[in-house]
Structures are given as structure tokens and as C-alpha cells.
Amino acid sequence: QKEVEQNSGPLSVPEGAIASLNCTYSDRGSQSFFWYRQYSGKSPELIMSIYSNGDKEDGRFTAQLNKASQYVSLLIRDSQPSDSATYLCGLKGAGGYGGSQGNLIFGKGTKLSVKP
């Protein structure tokens, strides 16, 4: 059974600070990793995807992947009150098409609060 673990939070950071969100997973066969942002009462929206070890940057967001240690993280620089949301970590196994291995499973999310 694949598991994705996230600290539920809330994680509170002051405006302008760096928010660090972490996710660990149990399946070493996991291939693709995704971060979604979900505002209260809304559906998740994709922020970042990462497939290889190392860092991937997109604007104020940086995703970090370490497959050996089985963790993936999301850094948000210059945090804004509008970043306050729940952040979901999702991952896919190597199955691709066919079978539940290829489906995306999610952690329970970390609630981030950015204080003005």
C-alpha cells in the first residue's frame, strides 16, 4: 500500500518569509511528483511537477526531490497572504497506463497560513 505523508499543519509564516512544505512517501517505485494548491471550498490546482532528483524552480516556487530519502518538498519564497491554502502532495508510480499503480495518490495536505 503506497502512502504519502504530510504534516497537516497549520504552518504559519510571516509575509515575505520562505514557507517550506514537506512530503515523504513509502513507494520507492514512485516516478512522478506533483504539488497542488487548494483554497478552501475550491478544487486543487497544479503548481509544480517534478520527476528527477534535484531542484526545479518556477517563479517563487521551488520543488525539491530526493528519491533516495523518499521525500519531496515545496519552497515558497516571499510568501504572500494569497498563498494561504492547503498544499497537497501527489505522486504516481511506474505503472502509467493500466492498474492502480499509475494513478495519482495524495497526502492529506498541509495548511499554510501567511500572516500580513
Next chain:
Amino acid sequence: DGGITQSPKYLFRKEGQNVTLSCEQNLNHDAMYWYRQDPGQGLRLIYYSQIVNDFQKGDIAEGYSVSREKKESFPLTVTSAQKNPTAFYLCASSSGGPNSPLHFGNGTRLTVT
């Protein structure tokens, strides 16, 4: 603009009634999914379909049924056998393959009393 449309946004039903949630996509995606989200919980997979006329059970399929007669459409029926149907239901699609993300609809909030 391409996207996923779920309807209705809010749905209220009496206990014992079946209810069907609509999901339509115009992204030309092969794969479609239904997730359920409860307060403080992550997304749990109900059913998924990789291709027309084929679908598979997810982790919590009991009390639900689906059909995939067209590529664009993947309706979910919540039956009276589902013991706790009140939840936020999310439909998603993807182009398939290990690196393809999910794109979500806006969700349907179902309340059963």
C-alpha cells in the same frame, strides 16, 4: 477554453435516493477519475477510466457506480448503498502516462440528509 465541467456545484438529496454527478471534459484526455474529499482528509480515489467503455474501481468504490460511454463524459452515481455520501466530489482527467498531471473540475458538494 478547454477544461473540466462538473455539475451541479451543490446537490442536496434525501437519504435512500440515488444521485448522479456530471463530469464533462473537452481536453481530449483519455483518462478520467473521480475522487472524494472529506474535511481534513486527502483525496481518495473512487473510480477511474483509462479508455472509453472501460473503468476500474479505486480505493473506495463501494456504493458508487460509473459509466464511460463517451471520451468526454464520466458520470458518477452515488447509490443508496453508500453509507456516508455527504462529501466534496472531484472529477479529474489526464492525458495518461506517468508524467501527466491531473486536471480537476470545480467539484460538486453533495449533502445527503
